[in-house]
Amino acid sequence: MTxxxxxxxxxxxxxxxxxxxxxxxxxxxFDGVDLTTYFSGPMNISLCVGPAVALFPSHxxxxxxxxxxxxxxxxxxxxxxxxxxxxxxxxxxxNVDAEVIYGTTPRDNRAARLMNAKxxxxxxxxxxxxxxxxxxxxxxxxxxxEV
Numbered sequence: 001m002t003x004x005x006x007x008x009x010x011x012x013x014x015x016x017x018x019x020x021x022x023x024x025x026x027x028x029x030f031d032g033v034d035l036t037t038y039f040s041g042p043m044n045i046s047l048c049v050g051p052a053v054a055l056f057p058s059h060x061x062x063x064x065x066x067x068x069x070x071x072x073x074x075x076x077x078x079x080x081x082x083x084x085x086x087x088x089x090x091x092x093x094x095n096v097d098a099e100v101i102y103g104t105t106p107r108d109n110r111a112a113r114l115m116n117a118k119x120x121x122x123x124x125x126x127x128x129x130x131x132x133x134x135x136x137x138x139x140x141x142x143x144x145x146e147v
Contacts, residue, residue, distance in 0.1 A: 005091040008048035010039050016053035016071035045096055052076040052084035056092055056101070064099035066092060070112075082115050089119060093142050103138045104129055120144050 016022060017033060038044055043058035045066070052072045059065035072081050092098040103121060105112045106129070113136060121138035129135045
């Protein structure tokens with residue numbers, strides 16, 4: 001299932017996060033985001049499947065837990081996005097030994113919420129993100145993934 005998954009280079013991550021079609025959803029109107037702290041974290045993982053990039057920062061309070069952030073350009077939407085996300089999540093559970101992966105998705109991003117459901121994420125609560133958007137906070141546990 002992890003076919004095509006590679007470790008994303010820092011330059012690839014920076015380009016993906018700052019892509020004009022991706023940037024508003026990840027960092028809003030900010031001119032840029034400094035990923036130095038992210039890249040210096042030894043447990044943080046950046047993966048890609050083609051141009052689809054995902055960042056998995058180590059969760060600070062959960063052993064073998066990770067947060068997830070997708071940076072998919074417009075050519076990766078719908079089924080292609082789900083396939084890429086599934087491959088990267090599988091890599092995290094089988095190669096990195098992640099036990100739980102969390103995600104936060106804006107409530108108004110229906111397509112992303114549907115993809116989360118298809119991938120097996122369970123909504124836990126609602127929250128407000130750093131861009132002041134109402135979001136759904138999700139969890140995907142390894143034991144659910146393996147079913």
